[in-house]
Structure formats: C-alpha cells, structure tokens
Amino acid sequence: MATRGGKLFHRIKINPPQFFALGFLLLIALGTILLMLPIATADRHHLSFIDALFEATSAVCVTGLVVVDTQTTFTLFGQIVLLCLIQVGGLGFMTLTVFIALLLRRNISFEERHLVKESLNQDSYQGIVTMVRFVLLFTIICEVIGTIILGIHWGDEFGYPKSFYYGLFHSISAFNNAGFDIMGDFSSMTAYVDDPIVNLTLTSLLLLGGIGFIVVADIFQKRKTRKRLTLHTKVVLWMSAVLVVSGTLLIFLLEYGNPATIGNLSWNDKLLASYFHGVVPRTAGFNSLNTADLTLGSQLVTMALMFIGGGTGGTAGGIKVTTFAILLFAVWALIKGKQEVNIRNRRIPGDLVFRAFSITTYSVLLVSLFVFLLAITEKGAALNYIAFEVLSAFGTVGMSLGLTPDLSESGKILLSILMFMGRVGPITIAFALAFRIRKTAVRNPEERIIIG
Amino acid sequence: MATRGGKLFHRIKINPPQFFALGFLLLIALGTILLMLPIATADRHHLSFIDALFEATSAVCVTGLVVVDTQTTFTLFGQIVLLCLIQVGGLGFMTLTVFIALLLRRNISFEERHLVKESLNQDSYQGIVTMVRFVLLFTIICEVIGTIILGIHWGDEFGYPKSFYYGLFHSISAFNNAGFDIMGDFSSMTAYVDDPIVNLTLTSLLLLGGIGFIVVADIFQKRKTRKRLTLHTKVVLWMSAVLVVSGTLLIFLLEYGNPATIGNLSWNDKLLASYFHGVVPRTAGFNSLNTADLTLGSQLVTMALMFIGGGTGGTAGGIKVTTFAILLFAVWALIKGKQEVNIRNRRIPGDLVFRAFSITTYSVLLVSLFVFLLAITEKGAALNYIAFEVLSAFGTVGMSLGLTPDLSESGKILLSILMFMGRVGPITIAFALAFRIRKTAVRNPEERIIIG
Ligand SMILES: [K+]
Ligand SMILES: [K+]
DSSP states (O other): HHHHHHHHHHHHTOOOOHHHHHHHHHHHHHHHHHSGGGGGGGGGOOOOOHHHHHHHHHHTTTTOOOSOOOHHBHEEEEEEHHHHHHHHHHHHHHHHHHHHHHHHTTTOOOHHHHHHHHHOOOOOOHHHHHHHHHHHHHOOOOHHHHHOOOOOOOOTOOOHOOOOHHHHHHHHHHHTTTTOSSSSSSOTTTTGTTTTHHHHHHHHHHHHHHHHHHHHHHHHHHHHHHOOOOHHHHHHHHHHHHHHHHHHHHHHHHHHOOOOTTTTTHHHOOOHHHHHHTTTTTTTOOOOOGGGHHHHHHHHEEEEEEHHHTTTTTOSSSSOOHHHHHHHHHHHHHHOOOOOOOETTTEOOOOHHHHHHHHHHHHHHHHHHHHHHHHSSTOOOHHHHHHHHHHHHTTTTTSSSSSSGOOOHHHHHHHHHHHHHHHHHHHHHHHHHHHHHOOOSSSOOOOOOOOO | HHHHHHHHHTTTOOHHHHHHHHHHHHHHHHHHHHHHSSBBBBOOOOOHHHHHHHHHHHTTOOOOSSSSSSHHHHHHHHHHHHHHHHHHHHHHHHHHHHHHHHHHTTSSSSHHHHHHHHEEEEEEEHHHHHHHHOOOOOOOOHHHHHHHHHHHHHHHHHHHHHHHHHHHHHHHHHTTTTTOOSTTTTTTTTEEEEEHHHHHHHHHHHHHHHHHHHHHHHHHHHHHHOOOOOOOHHHHHHHHHHHHHHHHHHHHHHHTTTTTTTTSSOOHHHHHHHHHHHHHHTTOOOOOOOOGGOOOHHHHHHHHHHHHHTTTTTSSSSSSSSHHHHHHHHHHHHHHTTTEEEEEEOOOHHHHHHHHHHHHHHHHHHHHHHHHHHHHHHHTTOOOHHHHHHHHHHTTOOOHHHOGOOOHHHHHHHHHHHHHHHHEEEEEEHHHHHTTOOOOOSOOOOOOOOOO
8 A cells, every 4th residue: 555655646746745735725625615605604695705715724724713703604504614624624634644654654764664653553554544543533532522521511501402513613623723613703712711611621622632643642552562652752742741831821920910811810710711821822723811912921922832833743733842842952952062952861863953943944934924924915903913813824823813804805815825834834844854855966065154 | 372372261261152252241341330430421411320231232242222312312432432342342253253263273174164264364373463454454444434435425514523523433333333323312314314425335334344354355365366255255245135135125115105214205215215224234223214114014124134134253243144045045955855955056064054043043032032021021012113122132233113212121131131142142152063072972862753
C-alpha cells in the first residue's frame, strides 16, 4: 500500500502536501456551495459568495472566525453542513498528518520513522488502518462523552432532545478546536462564565483534541508496555501545562481589577474564567468573557498563545508547542553560550532546530504581511483589533475582538486566505523540510557575510 | 598586542562583549551625572534622575528617543554633553566591533578571519591602528562636509556662526544615526519637509554612517586593487538599495492621499518627503512629517524598517540588513525546497544561517516582551503607539508617535533598558556565537520530536 500510494503520488505528479491542500480546497468549495443554498440560511436570507466562502473556510480549517452569527443566520441544515465541515476538516487533518508520514516513510530519516513507528507501533498498511481506527475511535468517544454531559446539563435550559443537539454541536466544535457556537448574537460562552460544567467539559475536549493524537497514542501504548514516554510526548505535555498555567495566571492578574471582565466575579469564578481564557487561545476560539473588554495586556497574552497553538497532528493550529519549545531552548542555549540544544537530557538534532526556526520565521513574516495588508484594507481599525484577528486566523483560533463581521470584502478574502495558509502552511513546511530531496547538484562556493 | 589583549581579557575574567557592554554602562552613568548638573539645563530646571538616565542612554546608544525637547530643555553645555555622548557612543560602537574581532582572531574561523582581514587588509596590531584611523578619518570627513553644507544653507535662517553649530549638531546626529535635533518643540525636520538640501544632506550622512565601515573599507580597498567586492559588501549595498526604494515607494503610495502628511504637497515634495521617511527608519530617527499623522500602513512599514535596521559595524541598529537578507533567502530556499541557502551564486554556511535565525528570534521575543510590559505600565495607550516606541528603542531609531515624553516612570526605565539591549544585544549574540567555545563535554543522546 505504501508503495502503491507512493507510485500514485508519483504518477499524478503531486506531492503529499499539495494533495492535502487540494483536498482542503475541494472541501471548502463544496462547503461554499452548500452554504449558499437557500435552505442553509434562515428566512431564506441568501449568503453572499464571499461570506459563504469565509464561513466554509473557517469551518474546514477549524478556525471559528465568523462573519455572521451562526445560530441566527443558519437553519438546522446550514448548521449541520458547518458541523460536517468541521468534523471532516478536523479528522482529515489529524489522519492525513500521519498518513503522509507513513506513505513516505522510506524517505524520512531513520529517527523519524522510528518515532512514528513507536507512536503507532505500526509501519505498514496495517499501520494506517490501525491509526485511522484509533483516531476515529478516540474522536467518537470524546465527542460522545461531551455530548452526554452537556446534553444533560443543558436539559433544563433548552429542553430535551434539543439540549443534546446543543451538546453535540459544541462537543464537536470543541474537540476539533473549531470554536463555532450556536448560542446566538456572537455571544459564545459568555452566558456560562460561572458554569464549571460547561467550562471544564469544553476545555477538556479542546485540550484532548488539540494535544495531537501522536501524544495520545504514545500514552495509550506506554500504559500497556510500561516503557518510558517519547521525548515528543514529554515536551508536549510539559509545554502545554506550562502554557495553560501561565496563561491562566497572567489573565487572572491582568483582569483582576477589570470590572468589564472578571473584576466583579467571585474569587472562584475569577479563576474559572481565567482558566477558560488561558486555555481557549490554543486554539479553540470560544470565549466566556467579552474579548474586546480584556485589557491590552491580556489581549497580547492571548495573541501570543494563539501564535504558539497546540500539539502537532491534532486539531490545533499555530506554530505548535514543540516548535515553541525548541525555540525557547535554542535561545536559552544561546544565552548560556552552549553549542547544542538540549531538552531534558536529550540533544535536539540541528536540522530540527533549523526547521523550528524556519517555521517560526515564515509564520512571523506571514502574520506581519497580513497585518500590513489589513491595515490598508480596513481604514480606521486599531492595530490591536487587526493584529488580533490576523493571529486568530493564522492560528486557526477563531477568537475575535469583533472586527471580523465588519470587515471589508477584501478583508474577508484576505482572512480566508490566511485561515487556509495557517492551517496547511506549517505542516507543509515541516514535511517539505523533512522529505527534502537529499541529492545535491553542483554546489556554489561558500562565502561568509557579517551579521548582527 | 592581540595576544596581550587576549591575555588581559583572560586575566580580568571578562569576555569582550561584556567589556563592551560595561564601557557603554560607564558612559551612560557619566552622561546621567553630567545631564543632572544644574548648568546642563535651561533656567536651572533640574532634570530628574530617570529623565537624565533616559536621555544619556538614548544618546550613548545613538537612539534619539527623548523625554524632553532637546533645544528648549538643555543649555549649550547640556547639548554638547549629548553631542559628545553621541559621538563617543557611535565611534565606540564602530571601532569596538572590529577591535574585538581582531583581538580574538585566533578563535574565529578561518573564513571570518579572512573576511575581516580582507576588509581591513591588516590582521595585526598595525591593523587595529589602521582601522581606528580609517574610521576616525571617515567620520570626521563626513561630519565636516555635512557641517559646511548645512552651516552655509542655514546661514540666513539662524545667522553665522550659529548656523554652523546647527550644522555640526545635526551632522553628528545624522552620521551617528542618533536622530537628536535642536529645532525645538519636538519638531525635528518638519520645517524642512520641502528643503532638498537638508533632506539629501542628512539622508546621505545617515546612510554613510549606517552602512557599516566594513563595507566602506571594502569599497575603498577594492577601488585601488580592482578586485571583486566581498559578498558582504554586495549584500549590504543591494539590500540597502532594495529597502530604501521599497520604503520610499510604500510611504509614497500609502500617504499619497493623506492631507495630514504629503497629500497637499507638490509631486516633487511628495517624493522628497517619502524618500526621507523611507530612509530615516534605518535608523536615524529624524522626521520631516508628523509621524503620528502617518496612516497605520505607513507606521507598520516604518516599524518593519526599524526592526531590520542598517549594516553591521556602523552606527545603525536593528537586526541588520545582512541578517534580514539571510532570513529572506532562507525562507525562499524553504519555499523552493532547497537544502542550502544561496545568495548570488555563493553558498551561505549553515552556522551563519543558524545565527541569523537566532538573532531574529531573540529580537522578536525581546520586542514582544517589551510591548507586553509597556501595555501594562502605560494604561490606555494604543497598541500601535506602544509597538512603535518599542521598535524604535530596540532598533535605536528614535522615531516616536509622541508617547515617549508621556511615559510613566516604569515605562521610561523599561525603554532605557531596551535601548541598551537593542544596542549591545545583537552584536553580543553574534560574537558569542562566533567565538563559541568548540570543545564538547559529554554529549546527551539525540532524540527527535515532531514539530510544525
Ligand atoms: K479554532
Ligand atoms: K537613532
């Protein structure tokens, strides 16, 4: 199968990342058409092509930025179309990540093959089937549990069986890190700021979906065999914990005296809301506080978390926690004057450090470019509003200071492009670098220049 | 001498970058004391410690951000103190850069030694003397020519010999990329927006000072011997030209219809003002338009140019054009799926690419941290105002949207620290990496993680 798949790619002259991007584009096109159907929108209120394209892109890329309110604009049909796009987009991303890795395993380095193999304990056709089954099973279990908890909890408020539909929608949205909600009037979870069940269920789902199934597979595996976890798993778990704790703490401290957000809440609710807002930027896109009311400091913390994102091979976006971890340890090595990057008594290979730097540089340039372009198309919009929406789109987060629904047509098109690039970009680069053709043609002579 | 110098550093247990930073700190301390003297300020208006520290740091680091207006606050004595700090700071930075390189030439790689040697045509004690003489001579010639041109030009306006003092002050300020002015009321060059002589003299001076004397030395050298210029020189010249042209063009396009800036000027003056504002962010800090009136797009272009800065070993700040060039070519190689970074048929060594990434990452993290800190200390300030001043301080530029004089005490201290770090940081890192001790202790076993 691996060989057959490899041959197929070879024959149609398309490389796996391109194949992957193409699949997403087709899904977005299908979604756009479906969302433009009159039965998709309430009161037969036809959606414009650009709005439908934006919504479909946002759903497929599990971003969650919306130009219209989901609950009031879409019919049940429209909402289910969105839900399907989210589920296929999220699952597709998760499975394709390793599908590609397995397909091309002959070209990847021994260490990487070993890592994928160790995580999945398979490296054949059987491996792909096992992996897809594992991802599907894990997804379904998480989403079903979420649906049941939320469905029962919301029973009084929405009545049965409607409460289960609400539970299903928000569970799928949370697990896939999509951040779409059907609470109406762009309100997201603001009505549940002090509701621990809603807060904890949603954050658990989005963390499980966003951590990356490579980590989940490794943990399940090692629980049986009692072998040590891979460095990858340890880094993701540690880094995620550090980010959740520091995000929560920073939001708590920065909003403590802000009456528009948590200032007037009880101590417990202050903590709950801070925790929620420390977690959602990576990269779920719900909000229980009015994001635009956050202090500029909290908005910047949120932007940083959105840029970093979640784990590789999950539903999260951003440059990924592992990339960020390598950056941090590389800068630390720099400060200490060390030549090599070490994490927890393990040396990180130089090419991996190079890749982490490349992905980050590409991402910073991309984000900067789009901030600049939106500063031109959205006259009068403040920089924090523009930067926030751009980082939200890039990190496929979906949080908003409220600018997105008011965007110009060009602005909507720009953000659609960025949502797509934010979703497929980093993984494409990572793969391009990993599977880079080793053969060297005639090399140029070397010459140094002076920098810094 | 090289050996003696090396032994000296070894004996006092301080490495050259630390020695360099210490010298700057002592100079700042001296400047702070002098500026706090009653005779330094007009009407015996005593400067507070924090304001004096800020001004001294800004002068020594040739930044040009000011918390008080230079002309109305300082006496002639105070202004001359500032001028001396600027000249010593600028010259010191230029000479120390290669002084360190020559001192440690035994530890630097063969290629780098060759590059420094080729640029200076010397690699001994004689080399240091030649180099310092060359830098001094070049500085004096440029500043004298600038003083004469501006002194004559401003004769009618200020009267002789005062006009020559004005010429001297602004020539020194321009050549050293300091951006201090004595035009009063924070007005900088706004009165001369349509004056080609002032505009072209100042931009020529700041470009000559900012391009880095390594390039100047190389050009002087090669003009005699008719050999090909080093790749370093070519990259600096090309990249500078690209940045000047694209900066000018972008400002022109973005401000064309803005009546608060160039909207009501003639076509020629529009171009002149755009050229001035395309050049000054790298990193002179003058302005002929009211910076706060620029469109957000132009402000962002300015911020990007401030971050990039000028040439290594000159008076400019920022990550430097060579660093930026390597980044661009590295991302380009990435997109093309190439394994190596090539510029103009020359291969850039991997460790140099790694250094460029490191400097940039460190800089982005530093800038982000300070934007965040100022967002906390400066309540109510808009993000573009904060980001602009932070990038201006980091890049030792000195342009301002007007926030600096209104900063809180903590804000002033933060920006002082950042001006210092922006000046000594990138070069310290570059040297630390270049002279990194090669010996490897017990190495950790290698392990890969998955990123992107
Ligand atoms: K999302
Ligand atoms: K400056």
